[in-house]
Amino acid sequence: MIDTLTDSTATSPARAGWREWAALPVLVLAVVLLAIDATVLSLAVPALSRDLAPTATELLWIGDVYSFALAGLLVTMGTLADRIGRKRMLLMGAVAFGAASVFAAFAPTAGMLILARALLGVAAATLMPSTLSLIRQMFRDPTQRRTAIAIWSAGASAGAALGPIVGGALLERFSWGSVFLINVPVMIVMVVAGAFLLRESRDPRPGRLDVLSAALSIVAVVGVVFAIKELATHGVSWLAAAVVVVGVIAGVVFVRRQRTLAVPLIDLELFRNRAFSGSVLADLIGVLGFSGMIFFLSQYFQLVRGYGPLEAGLRELPAALASVVVVVIVSRVVGRLGMGRAIATGLLVGAAGLVLLAVAEGADSYLWLAGALALVGLGVGLAVTLTTDAVVSAVPPRKAGAASAVSETAYELGVALGIALLGSLQVVVYRLVLDVPSSVSPQTAAAVRESLASATAAIGGSDAPQAVEVLQHAQHAFTIGMQTTAVIAAVIMSVAAIVAWRVIPSTRVDASARRR
Structure with missing residues (x-):
């Protein structure tokens, strides 16, 4: 039925x-x-x-x-x-x-x-x-x-x-x-x-589905995501610049078209709602910091600490387990603090976890890293849960699909930006810190400068003292890059917390007063 x-x-x-x-x-x-x-x-x-x-x-x-x-x-x-x-x-x-x-x-x-x-x-x-x-x-x-x-x-x-x-x-x-x-x-x-x-x-x-709006939205979003990935992989290029221009033009035309349609694909008036627009932004930035961390951490556990893929995955579990705790505490936190302050608190907890992650890297015990991951998982899990709730609650139930799509698009853009922006930053720091001896062959030196993964592939199996020393230098440079990136991601999440605190309302709203 x-x-x-x-x-x-x-x-x-x-x-x-x-x-x-x-x-x-x-x-x-x-x-x-x-x-x-x-x-x-x-x-x-x-x-x-x-x-x-x-x-x-x-x-x-x-x-x-x-x-x-x-x-x-x-x-x-x-x-x-x-x-x-x-x-x-x-x-x-x-x-x-x-x-x-x-x-x-x-x-x-x-x-x-x-x-x-x-x-x-x-x-x-x-x-x-x-x-x-x-x-x-x-x-x-x-x-x-x-x-x-x-x-x-x-x-x-x-x-x-x-x-x-x-x-x-x-x-x-x-x-x-x-x-x-x-x-x-x-x-x-x-x-x-x-x-x-x-x-x-x-x-x-x-109402009628506007096919042109759908096509414009696809070109705009794919253009942005493609350009981000192109920049992360190959750096600045004419292809990335051209795709960005096409994506931006499609986005501008899309926005203008939505304002003229009786039944728009996305109701742009929603973004005048501070809870909606602030939550979308906080969601994107929170995911940006989290996805960037997971991307580097997987490489760190395998290429620096020498764990296999399965053990590396198990070492990352504290973040996922901590996010489960959100199920128990989310209603109490938002009931005590209100929506905006609760989202800000989650982002600040996540930022604290990223700082601890940068500091704990040098600790002998894995427990410090586990604690840092748990803080990140708890904070980001709380922020994402509440931003998602704020976005889908800002519209009547009949428009839930469109609002959900906006929330998911922010999430996907956050993932892409996290890997691209933080990835590029990590590579820059890695190459600045890296010191390759002049006695290393040009081919090997190029592989070492490219990334820690290529360095490991080029010299990881060698027992020669110089090869071992160069690989250790590369691992040290990667670690410095990861620590620097984690701190900068923490700063970005802290800025997002300030925005959430100031922009997203924190007044408690009775269920009967919500828009139905």
């Missing part, structure tokens, strides 16, 4: 019942899997490179095309879900994700794998806004909704941390295709359970 929800509070209970709570794991399962899929591929690169022999350009596209498709289509898919039904979009996306996973696992060439990864990104864009918008519909009570979003957010954090662990365990026993095939049984469970437990919901007054 289709239960088409409207803005009327009379058509839905004030508090969620057993069916809603039973359906929540289905939605969390989706974000866990998508987060795992975003991080697990990096471990499979050596194995698939041996089998498919991709060129350097093809290898970059295998890694990047997923995020391009995902980020570019989120707004369109979120708005489309409001029109045709969020449950329907979720189940369609799950089926498509499972099929694309099989395609990827058995891709015979690098080109086919790139196509499969693009299809995975399209399916992920179909899934993600639907998960969050369905939570907005299922949990109308503010306290219950915050708890549900905290569980959803913890699932995303846990998935990102579990990616290296799952990937390491699979790749020790199976081929690289196993990192994709693991998606299939999970998607089957999602489709079966979702069909029974989820209620359908849609916008009862959707």
